Amino acid sequence: MEKQQGLLYKLGIPTILFWGYVGVFLFMLGAGIENSWLSSYLVNIGLTKTESATIFSLYGVLVALVSWLSGILVQIFGVRKVMISGLIIFILSSVPLILWAIPSAGFIPIAVTYMLRGMSYPLFVYSFLVWITYRASNEIMGRATSWFWICFNLGITIVGPTLAANSITFMGELNVLWLGMGIALLGGFCALILNRDQLILPKNNNSIAKELTDSLLIMFKKPKLGMGMLVKTVNSIAQYGFVIIMPIYLITKGFSLAQWASIWGLSYIVCTFASIFFGFLGDKFGWRKTVAYFAGTLTGLSCLLIYYAAEFMSGQYLPMLLSFIVYALGLAAYNPLSALMPALAPDNKAAAVSVLNLGSGLSNFVGPLIVSIMFEPFGAPAVLFTFAILYFASSIVAFFLKTPAEEANKSKAITEVESN
Numbered sequence: 001m002e003k004q005q006g007l008l009y010k011l012g013i014p015t016i017l018f019w020g021y022v023g024v025f026l027f028m029l030g031a032g033i034e035n036s037w038l039s040s041y042l043v044n045i046g047l048t049k050t051e052s053a054t055i056f057s058l059y060g061v062l063v064a065l066v067s068w069l070s071g072i073l074v075q076i077f078g079v080r081k082v083m084i085s086g087l088i089i090f091i092l093s094s095v096p097l098i099l100w101a102i103p104s105a106g107f108i109p110i111a112v113t114y115m116l117r118g119m120s121y122p123l124f125v126y127s128f129l130v131w132i133t134y135r136a137s138n139e140i141m142g143r144a145t146s147w148f149w150i151c152f153n154l155g156i157t158i159v160g161p162t163l164a165a166n167s168i169t170f171m172g173e174l175n176v177l178w179l180g181m182g183i184a185l186l187g188g189f190c191a192l193i194l195n196r197d198q199l200i201l202p203k204n205n206n207s208i209a210k211e212l213t214d215s216l217l218i219m220f221k222k223p224k225l226g227m228g229m230l231v232k233t234v235n236s237i238a239q240y241g242f243v244i245i246m247p248i249y250l251i252t253k254g255f256s257l258a259q260w261a262s263i264w265g266l267s268y269i270v271c272t273f274a275s276i277f278f279g280f281l282g283d284k285f286g287w288r289k290t291v292a293y294f295a296g297t298l299t300g301l302s303c304l305l306i307y308y309a310a311e312f313m314s315g316q317y318l319p320m321l322l323s324f325i326v327y328a329l330g331l332a333a334y335n336p337l338s339a340l341m342p343a344l345a346p347d348n349k350a351a352a353v354s355v356l357n358l359g360s361g362l363s364n365f366v367g368p369l370i371v372s373i374m375f376e377p378f379g380a381p382a383v384l385f386t387f388a389i390l391y392f393a394s395s396i397v398a399f400f401l402k403t404p405a406e407e408a409n410k411s412k413a414i415t416e417v418e419s420n
Helices: 007-011 015-031 038-044 049-077 079-104 107-118 120-135 141-171 173-194 208-221 223-235 237-253 257-285 287-312 317-333 337-344 349-378 380-398 404-419
Strands: none
Touching (some): 007 015, 015 120, 015 141, 015 173, 038 049, 049 079, 049 107, 049 120, 049 208, 049 237, 049 349, 079 107, 079 120, 079 173, 107 120, 120 141, 120 173, 120 349, 141 173, 141 257, 141 337, 208 349, 223 237, 223 337, 223 349, 223 380, 237 257, 237 287, 237 317, 237 349, 257 287, 257 317, 257 337, 287 317, 287 380, 337 349, 337 404
8 A cells, every 4th residue: 555645645646656657648648540541541541440440359359358457367367467478469460550450451460460459558567457456555546547547548549649640740650650659669768667656466376267256256256346347337438439430520621630639639738638637626525426427428529519510510529529528427437436446346356356347347348339230321420329328327327336335324313313
């Protein structure tokens, strides 16, 4: 547990893990540098919209599976070994993707190498999230996990798209991917070399099969973890869906790719500051209440606003920007869920984080899957309304995620009233 009371601690960052947070930012910047442009680029080199969306869905399948495995593997092999394996897989998958798959413009080569690349970042960054849950005290847990998501999103949705947009014009798409590899390696250096903390978990002699079984069964033994996983799945579906449909959809509504990139980047700048706010709010007001009142409510509303801004205010930049800012606020309000989930199973935090990570990974799959099923036959409005319904439903589910501590306090209060 974090014991220091310095500035970093007051902000909500465990001091001993500072370089790990920097590493997460740099790794996600490098590993996701193609996030804002790859879908449209694949269509431009000859793939269909459905093939492009399918590649992202398959990528999401591997992300979901490995996200779930990350917490389990940390329990068995230790956090550093799992993070190193993520870094190695990133390199081994990215090289053939850049040198062979994308130049071939073939659906299968791109799908296979990009799927393998999808295994890398969950192993690296979600393992670090487990590290945070063991090092941060409950007093700052909401802020500590919010700072994790700030670093995550700062890399993949703010700096990454901006760097890519400014580099593609003079470097070309493939060279931007090489640049991303170098940045990701720098992130690995920060998180694994400059970060000198050693997390030693209780010795675990269980087999991988036993850990996998226990991780699945815990969602039945503690149903609220399963409910929390569903909320986390919905959390980022639009994030991974928007990067596929918006570069295509908004062009037909009078927006340029440059305008889309700036809207996406500016909304995530807002998300960064909002994440700090909702981290503090979660620690003071309650993690569950913060997610239930603000997260799905705002993100669901934003999907409706984006639809109306695109369809009835065609080409008008400010209404579209404001609609995405509402989305960014709602997205930030989901961050305390990363503090809430371990609190739902305080006796088995790593397993709880594995369930949380499974939800995070499923977002990578479900968002593109909805797009691949609905975008081409029904259009972007159908996708937006589907996202909105799921977001509103997630807020309702979040109301039921009371921790054992909350339940105990409630029972105590009822007993005291009855005794009086």
